[in-house]
Amino acid sequence: MLVPPDLCGKLTWLSGAREVAESDPVATIDGHDVTLFEQWAVRRARPARARLRADEPLVTGQRVVDLFFPIAQGATAAVPGGFGTGKTMLLQQIVKWADVEVVVFVGCGERGNELADAVADLMALKDPKTGRDLRERTVVIANTSNMPVMARVASVYTGMTVSEYFRDMGYRVVMLADSTSRWAEALREFSSRSGELPAEEGYPASLSSSLAAFYERAARVTTLGGGEGSVTLIGAVSPAGGDMTEPVTSQTVRYVRCLWSLDRDLAYARHYPAVTWRHSFSLDDALIANWHAAQGRVGWNDSRARALALLAEADRLASVVELVGIGALPSRERVVMLSGRLLREGVLQQSALSENDAYCSPKKQSALLDMVLAVHERCLALVEGGLPASAIEEIDLTAVIRARDETGPDDDAGVTRLRDEVLARMGTS
Ligand SMILES: Nc1ncnc2c1ncn2[C@@H]1O[C@H](COP(=O)(O)OP(=O)(O)OP(=O)(O)O)[C@@H](O)[C@H]1O
Ligand SMILES: [Mg+2]
Numbered sequence: 410m411l412v413p414p415d416l417c418g419k420l421t422w423l424s425g426a427r428e429v430a431e432s433d434p435v436a437t438i439d440g441h442d443v444t445l446f447e448q449w450a451v452r453r454a455r456p457a458r459a460r461l462r463a464d465e466p467l468v469t470g471q472r473v474v475d476l477f478f479p480i481a482q483g484a485t486a487a488v489p490g491g492f493g494t495g496k497t498m499l500l501q502q503i504v505k506w507a508d509v510e511v512v513v514f515v516g517c518g519e520r521g522n523e524l525a526d527a528v529a530d531l532m533a534l535k536d537p538k539t540g541r542d543l544r545e546r547t548v549v550i551a552n553t554s555n556m557p558v559m560a561r562v563a564s565v566y567t568g569m570t571v572s573e574y575f576r577d578m579g580y581r582v583v584m585l586a587d588s589t590s591r592w593a594e595a596l597r598e599f600s601s602r603s604g605e606l607p608a609e610e611g612y613p614a615s616l617s618s619s620l621a622a623f624y625e626r627a628a629r630v631t632t633l634g635g636g637e638g639s640v641t642l643i644g645a646v647s648p649a650g651g652d653m654t655e656p657v658t659s660q661t662v663r664y665v666r667c668l669w670s671l672d673r674d675l676a677y678a679r680h681y682p683a684v685t686w687r688h689s690f691s692l693d694d695a696l697i698a699n700w701h702a703a704q705g706r707v708g709w710n711d712s713r714a715r716a717l718a719l720l721a722e723a724d725r726l727a728s729v730v731e732l733v734g735i736g737a738l739p740s741r742e743r744v745v746m747l748s749g750r751l752l753r754e755g756v757l758q759q760s761a762l763s764e765n766d767a768y769c770s771p772k773k774q775s776a777l778l779d780m781v782l783a784v785h786e787r788c789l790a791l792v793e794g795g796l797p798a799s800a801i802e803e804i805d806l807t808a809v810i811r812a813r814d815e816t817g818p819d820d821d822a823g824v825t826r827l828r829d830e831v832l833a834r835m836g837t838s
Contacts, residue, residue, distance in 0.1 A: 410435060411578055413447050414456050414633055447574070451566035455573040457630035463666075464696040465629075467583065467641050470506035470768035470818075471499070473669075473684045473757050476713060476778060478691040480667045482509075482581055483629025483639035487589075487661045490671025490683070491651030499669070499682050500585045500645055501527065502761050504547065505534060506768045509641070510580040513548045515568035518561050518591025521553040537768065554591070561595035569626050572640040579636035584627075589644040593620070593657040609656045617660045624664040653688075667691040680758055686720050712778050716752055719785065723749020741789065743798035747806075748785035755781055755810040768818045776824035777813055783828060784809055787835050804835060 418439030429435055434442035449455065463483035469475055480486050490496045497519075504512050514531075516524040528551065534543040548571055552564035565586055572584040586592070593616060600613035608614040627642035644665075648658045651673055662668055672685035691697075698710035722745050726738065735743060756777050760766050769777075788801050808831050816823035 410443070410445055411447070411574065412438065412443060414577070416441055416443070449570050451563060451570040454626045455570065455577060456633065457577070457628070458633055458635070459631045461629045461631060461637070463629045463639070463693065465700055466697045468508045468771055469503050470770070471502055471682060472759055472769050472774050472777070473682055475771060476756070476774050477686060477717065478667055478669055478684070478689045479694060479697045480641065480643070480691065481693045481697060482641055483627060484641060484666040484693055485624045485627045485664070486643045486667035486669060487646050487665045488643065488669045488671060489646040489648055489653060489658050489661070491648065491673050494671035494673055494676040495681055495683050496645040496647065496671060497523070497527070497587055498761050499684070500587050500643065501530070502767065503583065503585060503643060504531065505543065506537070507583045509583045511546050511548070511575040511582040513550070513568050513572045513582060513584040515550045515552070515564055515584065515586045517552050517564050517586055517588060518554050518595065519587060521555065524551050524553055558595045558598045561592060562599055565589065565592045565623065569623065569640070573626065576630065576638035576640045577632050577634070579632060579634070579638045581639050583641045583643065586642070586644040588647045589661065590647040590657050612656050616656060620660050621664050666693055680753065681761065682759060686717065686757070687724065706775065709775065712775065712782060715782055716756070716778055719745060719748055720752055740792040740798035744785065744788045744792055744801060747788065747802060748781065751781045751784060751806060751809050755813060759813065763814055765817055766814050769813070770819045770821070772821040773816065773819060773824060776821035780809060780812065780824055780828035784831060784835070787832055791835070806831065
């Protein structure tokens with residue numbers, strides 16, 4: 410049991426094992442009864458002894474997040490994306506796979522049937538780590554679009570308070586809010602009814618400080634009891650018409666450590682998760698790179714940097730190709746275009762619906778990335794050896810793209826085997 414934060418003193422009585430109602434005292438501390446039920450004003454952050462540096466990654470099993478825009482335990486992320494770009498899917502993947510002890514999912518202002526489906530899905534899921542029901546460690550706070558405005562304002566704060574409550578017990582918690590835009594709209598409605606002066610797009614002038622205060626509550630802390638716990642906060646943002654300059658999105662971006670921006674063109678092209686590498690960021694990447702290095706994965710940061718550079722160069726070349734055609738590019742640049750495609754299709758894309766690919770262990774993530782980089786190096790070497798780019802483009806590299814789906818979620822050795830086969834074949838072409 411957790412002693413309320415404002416109570417301290419000598420434990421004078423402790424109940425034996427028995428069934429209790431929520432109002433039954435189970436302990437007495439200096440004359441105060443303690444129950445298993447606790448009240449807390451949800452807008453107020455629960456206290457902790459100290460904030461700690463957030464430098465350990467929260468593994469989500471999603472490659473684009475873990476490899477390219479990693480999030481630390483106790484940090485914050487926003488997932489902005491237009492209608493139907495995959496916000497809910499991405500958040501639900503994190504519900505299933507995040508390496509935390511407790512998950513708090515707040516469905517805020519979403520359609521009732523969608524939320525009902527999500528809850529039904531969740532009920533049926535098994536925890537991949539323990540084999541027990543996932544619902545045993547998941548809290549769902551459901552606020553559908555037909556509920557009152559104040560309930561919507563409260564839902565997000567309630568989720569945060571529940572998260573902090575488990576944090577105070579020494580657990581690692583991830584809280585997901587889908588969608589914080591609906592919450593901000595509720596704040597807007599409430600403030601206009603209570604006669605506050607409207608600011609940008611009718612939102613209250615206090616929108617920015619409300620968002621800041623909310624994201625501020627995510628942290629890795631030393632609890633009052635001396636243990637360690639964390640709340641990682643991930644919020645979906647749904648800008649109307651995909652307009653990233655609207656107030657909620659632009660203010661949120663200022664307060665989060667990670668931005669996983671969903672791109673409409675990628676979603677239309679069925680590139681899922683549609684997280685764009687152009688406008689996303691992680692401010693904790695250097696800390697997390699250090700953590701990986703300390704775990705013995707020294708090449709992690711180098712591979713990541715090379716892959717991001719390759720993606721950026723492939724994007725730049727794609728706009729050149731639109732003007733002059735691929736034939737006009739020198740061989741080396743054609744190889745970059747090819748490798749960019751391998752990265753996008755073999756590493757960044759990840760189907761939430763595939764049994765092998767829905768979750769990808771960190772070892773397999775690195776193996777996949779290293780395979781594409783190794784193939785890229787080999788292609789470059791072949792071009793330098795005089796092979797024309799057109800011949801390289803004819804090499805069958807589908808094995809590289811299919812590796813993510815054809816090896817088990819944990820099977821980095823399988824990926825390495827495939828890589829060696831592909832390289833061996835290329836050596837003789
Ligand atoms: N990782 C993924 N793997 C496979 N399919 C995906 C993935 N992400 C999204 N999709 C597809 O995109 C569809 C829309 O996704 P989702 O409902 O998550 O979008 P959304 O951004 O939450 O939409 P809304 O704005 O309506 O809330 C899904 O039904 C699914 O078909
Ligand atoms: Mg959604």
